Structure formats: structure tokens, C-alpha cells
Amino acid sequence: MSLLEQINADIKSAMKAKEKDKLQAIRSVKSAFMLEMTKTGATELEDTKAIGILQKLVKQRKDAAETYKSGGREDLADKELLEMGFLEVYLPAKLTDQELSIAIEQIINETDASSMKDMGKVMGIASKQLAGKADGRSISDKVKALLS
Template structure:
């Protein structure tokens, strides 16, 4: 089932079961996707809308935003708001593929380096491009970047 269809099905279920917090998060996800659809239609890219990879990027960005918010709330002593952010993260993560383990991450990096023929730090962009194309939503690129850099140095 396509990611959008899964999100819409979850939205309908949340409405029927009167899960207000979950419903709110699912509506935010839909709104973010529709915003990106509108932006894609108004640009010269064509009327195709948002791809699955772009939806995963949107979800990944939403998780990162909520992690930062939860951290800020904790530092400010607002634990109930931090907990609400974490609940939203849990809902969003349901629609992302499983995160790769440390070993799988290392294997993915090695494979991307060998496929691109990267030999120096100047090739880091190529390697990161391959990883982002294949593993969006499965890797934390903030952690992967330094690993790739270390391998190419």
C-alpha cells in the first residue's frame, strides 16, 4: 500500500476511534504533504505531486522538528509538552521504514562508496547522494555524514 494511502487509512481509523491526539498528528502529516504537492504543481516540475521518497523526507523532517521541540520543552521544565511531542514522533514513525542498525548502516556506506568509486573527501557528495536516494527515512544523515567523511579521509 502506498504511503499516502496508509496515512489516509490511519486518519479514518483515528476519526472512527476518536483518538484525538493521533488524529491531530495525522492531519498535520497530510497538511505537510499537501503543501509540498501544491509547491510541486506551481513549479516547473510538473503536476505529478510528491513522490514516496519526498513523503519520507517530509516525515523525517517532522520527526526532527519534534525531537528539537521535546528537547527544548524538557530544558524549560515543560515535561507534559515534551511527552506530547514524543507521542507525535511515535505516530509519525509508524509510516517510516525501519531504521537501519549500526551494521546495516556501515554496509550501506561501504556499498555506496564502492558504487560511486569515491576515493577522497571531494567525493563525499556523490556518496551522500546515493545514500539519500536509497535510504531516506532509514538513516539519520546527521550521524552518517561524519562516518562517510571519516572513511574518505
Template sequence: MAIVELLNQDMKQAMKARDKEKLSVIRMVKASMQNEAIKLQKDALSEEEELTVLARELKQRKDSLHEFKEAGREDLVSNLETEIDIIQAYMPEQLSDDELEKIVVQTIEEVQAQSKKDMGKVMSALMPKVKGKAEGSRVNQLVQKNLS
């Protein structure tokens, strides 16, 4: 089932349950997806494009969460944690460190990378394979570790 369809179903349930927080987050995510579709001049996004939007929304909130924690804004931290949990539910299951390590090593062998100079080649081949299943910073660290 497409992510948009799932969001629509959950939005109806949140309306019926009068869950304002969940409803608000779902509406924000749907608006972001609609904006992306308009930007790309499409009627509907592909599943990969939907995942890209979800990942971007999640990353924005995680970055904000980090900033709010540093500033001591606990009132905003709890709201963001709730939003992150709601968005995380629509993301595919994250790869374990072992699974990610195997994919990284396999990709390094595929592109025949020798040193950290080949980092760009490895990352460009690797990111489409793990899109939505692993954070870029985590992938970057593993690639650096395996290239040194």
C-alpha cells in the same frame, strides 16, 4: 499501499476511537503532504516525496524535543514524544548500523572516494539509497569514519 492511503485509514480509525492526539498528528502530516503537492504543482506525491515530507516532519519534532528538554518543558516533551511515535509508525524500518555500514562502504567504492574531500560525492550518491531508512547525521558520521 501509499502512505497517504494509510494515513486516511488511520484517520478514520482515530475518529471512531475518539483518539484526538493521533487524529491531530495525522491531520498535520496530511496537511504537510498536501502543501508539498501544491508547492510541486502535482495532484499526488510519489512515495519518495511522501517519505521526504514524513522525514521532515519527524526531524522538526525531534529538534523541538531536544530544545524543550534543554528548557525543562516536560509538559511539551511528553506531547512531542507521542507525536514522534505516531509519525515513526509510518516511516520505513530503519537500517541497522551493520546494514548502513555496508551500504556506505559500497557507495564509497562505487564513487571511488579517497579522502574527506570526496564527502559531497559520497553523500549525494548515498542519500537516495537510504532515504527514510536512516537519519542524515548518522549517515554523515559513518561516511566520515570510513573516509578517514
């Protein structure tokens, strides 16, 4: 079952259960997916692309919640964090720090990287392989630490 099919099924179940907040969050995901499909002219959306869109939506909600908190609007921040929780369910499990180190060490060994000059090569492969499992900053920091 693709991620889009899962979203459609969850929309139906949220409608039946009358879960208004969950329904709104999931519909925003479907809307973003449909917009991307329209832009590219695709009839289906690859799961890797869908995960990227989901990550972007989660980050937007996290940033909005922080902005609302700093502005003293706890009610709006809580709503954003609630929606973020509904969306994170669809993302792959995050790697622990140790798992991330192991994965990047394997990539370094595969590419025969030995210095910071090889960082771009390692980052390119790591970003693709670890998409959705770790954020770009964590990957970058770990690659720098291991190549230094």
C-alpha cells in the same frame, strides 16, 4: 498503497476509535503533504518526498520536546513525544550501524571513491539511497570514517 493513502486510511480509523492525539498528529502529516502537493502542482506525492516531509515533522517534534523539557514543561514535551511516536510508524526502519557501514562501503566501491575528495560523490548517492533509513549526520560520519 502509497503513504498518502495509508495516512487517509489511518485518519479514518483514528476518527472511528476516537483517538484524539493520534488523529491530530496524522492530520498534521496530511496537511504537510497537501501543502507540498499544492506548491508543486502535483496530483500525487512520491513516497520518497513524503518520507522527507515525515522526517522533517518528526525532527520538529523532537526539537520541540527538548525545548519544552529545558523550559520545565514536561506536559508539553510528553505531548510532542507522543505525536512523534505516531509519526515514526510511517518511516522506514532505521539501519543499524553495521548495516549502514555495509551500505556505504558498497556505494564507495561502486563509485571507486578512494579519498575525502570523493566524499561529495559518495554523499550524493548515499543520501538518496538511504533516505529515511539513516539521518544525514550518521551517513556523513560513516562516509568520513570509511574514506579516511
